[in-house]
Amino acid sequence: MGKIVGGFLVPHDPVMFVAPEAPAEDIRKRMWGAYDTCADRLAALDATSAVIIGADHYFNFGTGCLPQYLIGTGDVDGPLDVLPGLKRQIIPASEKLAGFIAEHGHANGFDWAVARAFTVDHAVAIPDRLIIDPVRARGQSIGTVPVYIAAGVDPFIRMKRAIELGGAIKAAVEAMPDDERVVVIGSGGISHWVGTPEMGKVNEAFDREIMDYACTGNLAAIGGLSDDYILEHGGNGGMEIRQWAVAMGAMPGARGEIIDYAPVREWVTGLGFVQLFA
Amino acid sequence: MSRNVLEKLMHQLCVDRAVKQRFKEDPEGLLARYALSDEERAMVTGFDVAGMQKHGVNPMLTLGFWTENAPNRHPAAYMKALRGAVAEGQVFSAGLKQ
Numbered sequence: 001m002g003k004i005v006g007g008f009l010v011p012h013d014p015v016m017f018v019a020p021e022a023p024a025e026d027i028r029k030r031m032w033g034a035y036d037t038c039a040d041r042l043a044a045l046d047a048t049s050a051v052i053i054g055a056d057h058y059f060n061f062g063t064g065c066l067p068q069y070l071i072g073t074g075d076v077d078g079p080l081d082v083l084p085g086l087k088r089q090i091i092p093a094s095e096k097l098a099g100f101i102a103e104h105g106h107a108n109g110f111d112w113a114v115a116r117a118f119t120v121d122h123a124v125a126i127p128d129r130l131i132i133d134p135v136r137a138r139g140q141s142i143g144t145v146p147v148y149i150a151a152g153v154d155p156f157i158r159m160k161r162a163i164e165l166g167g168a169i170k171a172a173v174e175a176m177p178d179d180e181r182v183v184v185i186g187s188g189g190i191s192h193w194v195g196t197p198e199m200g201k202v203n204e205a206f207d208r209e210i211m212d213y214a215c216t217g218n219l220a221a222i223g224g225l226s227d228d229y230i231l232e233h234g235g236n237g238g239m240e241i242r243q244w245a246v247a248m249g250a251m252p253g254a255r256g257e258i259i260d261y262a263p264v265r266e267w268v269t270g271l272g273f274v275q276l277f278a
Numbered sequence: 279m280s281r282n283v284l285e286k287l288m289h290q291l292c293v294d295r296a297v298k299q300r301f302k303e304d305p306e307g308l309l310a311r312y313a314l315s316d317e318e319r320a321m322v323t324g325f326d327v328a329g330m331q332k333h334g335v336n337p338m339l340t341l342g343f344w345t346e347n348a349p350n351r352h353p354a355a356y357m358k359a360l361r362g363a364v365a366e367g368q369v370f371s372a373g374l375k376q
Binding site for chain 1 (some may be wrong): 289292
């Protein structure tokens with residue numbers, strides 16, 4: 001039987017790669033170091049698979065097909081949007097688990113769109129490269145399962161449904177006959193405004209509100225946030241708290257701990273790192 | 279809805295190399311394939327990202343469109359075009375390719 005053994009909520013900020021020297025040195029060290037801390041803590045969990053929940057940035061998917069939620073069930077590589085220091089590479093996948101989650105969902109009211117061979121964008125590639133790859137390099141075999149939800153392009157997945165989707169992932173993992181040890185990673189910035197006139201603004205109060213919900217496992221509060229509230233206080237990028245909601249939904253009752261946080265205008269985002277304890 | 283057609287075109291101008299090349303070499307010929315009004319075509323050829331956003335186009339697409347196709351791709355130029363005034367200080371773009 002499979003088991004969710006832990007979770008992380010982390011940013012996937014491409015500007016860290018594009019303009020790595022932009023913030024003050026102590027901030028730079030802390031933020032890159034927070035990924036290292038996540039990797040160290042992941043290593044301690046002895047995981048076999050990581051489900052990374054990202055969001056499309058109107059890049060993977062176009063107007064011809066905009067899935068509410070999608071899972072990569074086959075080969076994985078990425079990122080599609082290569083960045084300085086983040087070249088495209090094959091990502092070790094966890095195909096059996098991914099296929100099982102899709103099938104289990106289809107049998108239980110979750111009509112996953114599937115990608116049989118999927119090139120992820122930076123939303124999944126950054127946490128995979130910075131958190132999971134270092135653990136693979138230590139000799140642990142961890143397969144990645146990419147999940148994409150509609151948080152960047154409307155119609156947005158409803159917050160309630162995002163939480164339910166996390167529950168569907170949990171139910172599938174626990175129904176799996178194999179002894180998978182699964183980590184869920186909700187990948188998303190907190191407040192940020194992408195491509196809008198406010199780009200560069202960060203709202204620390206909103207960021208701390210969301211991290212508080214994550215640390216206290218307050219699914220009702222995060223699930224009760226309206227899109228209007230999120231857009232006003234967290235920006236269009238803040239809609240990515242949906243990825244956090246999926247991970248939290250996969251670990252109901254879990255408490256969390258802030259690994260680090262900084263509002264980094266130079267990187268256009270409030271960067272929060274939270275560990276969820278199973 | 280023309281917002282949808284604009285978004286289709288913007289997406290292709292973000293990710294499809296052949297479409298980007300055609301836009302560079304023959305913008306009118308490319309745009310003739312899309313059901314856009316004269317006003318909308320002018321927004322595209324004039325890189326009027328503010329106008330497109332007011333039209334409902336997703337800001338991630340206007341940013342990507344600018345970053346991939348504008349004569350001056352620097353994010354400060356994008357912000358200036360968007361805000362209609364000189365963008366103060368350093369501006370960093372999530373879609374920037376240097």
